[in-house]
Amino acid sequence: DTEVTQTPKHLVMGMTNKKSLKCEQHMGHRAMYWYKQKAKKPPELMFVYSYEKLSINESVPSRFSPECPNSSLLNLHLHALQPEDSALYLCASSQDRAFTYEQYFGPGTRLTVT
Amino acid sequence: GENVEQHPSTLSVQEGDSAVIKCTYSDSASNYFPWYKQELGKGPQLIIDIRSNVGEKKDQRIAVTLNKTAKHFSLHITETQPEDSAVYFCAAKVNAGKSTFGDGTTLTVKP
Numbered sequence: 001d002t003e004v005t006q007t008p009k010h011l012v013m014g015m016t017n018k019k020s021l022k023c024e025q026h027m028g029h030r031a032m033y034w035y036k037q038k039a040k041k042p043p044e045l046m047f048v049y050s051y052e053k054l055s056i057n058e059s060v061p062s063r064f065s066p067e068c069p070n071s072s073l074l075n076l077h078l079h080a081l082q083p084e085d086s087a088l089y090l091c092a093s094s095q096d097r098a099f100t101y102e103q104y105f106g107p108g109t110r111l112t113v114t
Numbered sequence: 115g116e117n118v119e120q121h122p123s124t125l126s127v128q129e130g131d132s133a134v135i136k137c138t139y140s141d142s143a144s145n146y147f148p149w150y151k152q153e154l155g156k157g158p159q160l161i162i163d164i165r166s167n168v169g170e171k172k173d174q175r176i177a178v179t180l181n182k183t184a185k186h187f188s189l190h191i192t193e194t195q196p197e198d199s200a201v202y203f204c205a206a207k208v209n210a211g212k213s214t215f216g217d218g219t220t221l222t223v224k225p
Contacts, residue, residue, distance in 0.1 A: 004157075042203050042215030043158065056212070090157050099210045102148060105157035 003027075004106035006091050012112045015081060021109045023074040023091030031098040032074040034066060035090040037108070043090055049074060050098040081113045116141040118206050120216025128224050133194050135219045137204035138186040144206040147187045148213070149178060152201045161202075162189070194223045 004025045013019050023032065031050045035043035048056035049068040063085075065077040074091055088108040095101040117140040127133050137147075145166035150158035164171045164178045164187065171178050175194075180187040187206075191198055201220050205213040 040201075040218065040220075042218055045212055048212075092157075097210060099207065099212055102160050102163065103213075105150075105159065107155070107157050 004091055004093055004104050006089075006106040006109050008109060009107070010110045010112075012114060013078065013081065014114055015083075017081075018077070018079045020078065021076040021089055021091075021111075023076075023106055024072055025093040025104070025106075026072055027093065027095075027104070028071075029093035029095050029104075030071060031094045031096065031100070032068060033092040033094075033098075033103065034074070034076050035092065035105075037088040037090055043105075047076075048098045055098055078111075081111075083113050086111055086113045116144060116206055116208070116214040118204060118214045118216045120204050120219060122219060123217065124220045124222075126222045126224065127194050129194060129196060131194055133189075133191045133198070133221055133223075135189045135202055135204070135221070136186060137188070137206070137216050138184075139206040139214075140185065141206070141208065142182075142185065143208045145209060146207050147178070147180060148205050148207075149189050150203045150205070152203065152218075154200075158203060191221075194221075196223050196225050199223045 007022045034046040037043045046060045047066040052068045067075040090108045091106040092103040094103045120137045148163040151161045152158040177190040201218045204216040207213040
């Protein structure tokens, strides 16, 4: 099973809402990543978890809050977002420590902030 | 930091023709170069990669070449098919560092 799953597929939220994105993998990978992707642009790294500990935060605004409850799950909590935060949010995972091996991406959550 | 330039930004070919996408990188320490294919509504999928100790790698209709001296690498797709239509991203990284992506190439294969 080489699959990274993400829920929901689509999310529309107002600027005052609180919502969460979920990512799951069952490949035994110990590194998990959140990326943000705008239309026709490459993915931009947001956060990296390595062995369930946050190892990289790419200066992401605090309205985005990541969480790694266990080695298979990764959440991204959203609060007080801005319209410019509308994008495709991608989760990825890789074997062992962060960036050591190839990354496997999920299908993404298409987020629209109204 | 690393800078990756990718060309062309759009590429249209006839089915059965070959397609070539080129990337250049700036950091001579980069030693891993993956290529991702992203279809509409999906996340990027790794299609082929190459490490700096190898000059060329092939997987069926897809090949990647690397010129370390010139700091560029290329993706070659032969006998293109409509299902090859997608956005392709190159990337470069150093060991356990994060990947730097190119800006992407939108490939359209016309039947």
